[in-house]
Amino acid sequence: MTIRKDDGLPTISDVALRARVARSTVSRAFSRPEMISASTVERVKKAATALGYVPNYAARALSTGLHGNIAIIVPDIANPFFPPLIRAVQAGADSEGYSVFLGDSDEDAGRELKLADRFANQVEGFILASPRSAQQNIMDLNKRRPVVVINRDIADLPRVLIDPALGVKDAVAHLVELGHRKMVYVSGPAVSWSDQQRRLALRHAAASHDIRIDTISAERPTFNAGLKVVSAVLRSGATAAITFDDFVAHGLLSGLAEHHIPVPKKFSVIGMDDVLGASTFPALTSVSGRCDEAGRIAIQLLIGAMQGKSSDICTVLRTHLAIRATTGQAFRRQ
Amino acid sequence: MTIRKDDGLPTISDVALRARVARSTVSRAFSRPEMISASTVERVKKAATALGYVPNYAARALSTGLHGNIAIIVPDIANPFFPPLIRAVQAGADSEGYSVFLGDSDEDAGRELKLADRFANQVEGFILASPRSAQQNIMDLNKRRPVVVINRDIADLPRVLIDPALGVKDAVAHLVELGHRKMVYVSGPAVSWSDQQRRLALRHAAASHDIRIDTISAERPTFNAGLKVVSAVLRSGATAAITFDDFVAHGLLSGLAEHHIPVPKKFSVIGMDDVLGASTFPALTSVSGRCDEAGRIAIQLLIGAMQGKSSDICTVLRTHLAIRATTGQAFRRQ
């Protein structure tokens, strides 16, 4: 009848036996030491360490409903935008005693939801970074566990948004100041909230300078997509391009080099997210996103939400333009 | 007396009630459907989906000892070497139905062990990537749960090692062929297994070409460390450098540029890990490491170990030299 797991880990009963107290006393010695005498606490703790006992969080969770776990789901771990964010989340969670589940949705909404379902009954809350799921599904999830979203503007949910507006405004101003009047935006996936924000910011910035910025669509936000789009960019007659992210910019840079078009002498390029740092050549001017801070704030918001704090906090992070070497005076064709 | 969690999630009892069967029947309908009649299975499943029931893994684990979770611990998520590895692990785990905990030890052995303890009773196994802990501690952990290590050669443990030998050999041969006779190794952290392997491989390669390769120590494996080491590298009289990783190489490249030393005309540089791809200028020749495959294999090994398979499998991954644009004919000083 006995169900044997026998994983070798000592249980609360072992400790109780050794310390000659009831199991509940051991429990209290750990979770509410102030409720029992100091001497008993000490005796229990000594027995515990002697046995190498560590509380079983999964079992504890069964009666308390508190697992001490949270989950973060991202579309692609390998996208350099996310690791610093994940790192910040993990660090914040850790310092509050939470362990973190990591899910990679592989850019797929369905997988995202499946992961969430899988995690749901072992976590206290979720962080969804750039979620691909339908808004309704995310709100449903939020009914079960607190959810914090990053880079998705869902009302009634705590969220942190990296707003490209400021950086984009500076980017356009910077280009205009350098004499550029005709520029293009090389877009990313149209479904992405980020891309929409970037288009919007661009439109505003363009309007305020009384210029037009056309959009050229890169299929995917990758180096190769940037490479492919070169001829379209050149055909547009623009003297500068702003791209969806640094990868597209990098691809564009390479394509330009292949076409023997010197940057920034004859063409200027500005990336976004600033994940390539100064490693491109020429060093890429980029709209800097501070994804690590997004993670830091997200985990704070989640901890707040898990403690029942108010739930419609929207933190927006500003971006700025990191000017490096891919932007220069507009080239005037004869 | 009733302990109420009330997290809204339907339990097996709710399903049983709705399907008008016993709870055990519901359980069987999910875990061993062949034991009960097809019609009952269907009725139960219908009730389950109607209620939105998902089995509670944590509760299941309490009786089976099987959590369906694994943990991966890395020294630094933000180091580009790890995300592809983590991604591969997560994908492999996911396809086998496992969820993954992610721990970041922040390069600290103590934190690594604390994380492992914390995870121990909610996971079936561990993947330790480039672990910093003492060997004994890792072996102790392995007594409790199967452990697979990456880039650490611990006998009796399943492990996957990225062996730089081949790539390094090719790197040295490549440089020798280009006329280089004097080269230096810019090392990384001496405690690191990887650095030791790289030194060793270098020594062998040097011996076979009858040349000497001196070591210059970069404090940390970063861009700045690479930058700082430039004058020491130049003073050495070498015409080429091989570095601990791509970041150091990138720093070195920048430092060289500052000193107006053209690469590869007057100096050649080879990085390692190949995480910067072709984004540097000139595009960095590097010893390519295939960290994603390390992750893929590690999760396979772990799944094997969790199923009680043999436990001293050592997979070594070969590296190769990715020749790009930072290596050229040796410059002869007059």
Added chain:
DNA sequence: CTGTTAGCGCATTCAC
């Protein structure tokens, strides 16, 4: 201050 008891959600004997 501490021991006793019951139950968290589930899988598993054992009967029927």
Added chain:
DNA sequence: GTGAATGCGCTAACAG
């Protein structure tokens, strides 16, 4: 083929 009872490790409520 299915239902009833028991226990996984732990905490909460209740006595004492």
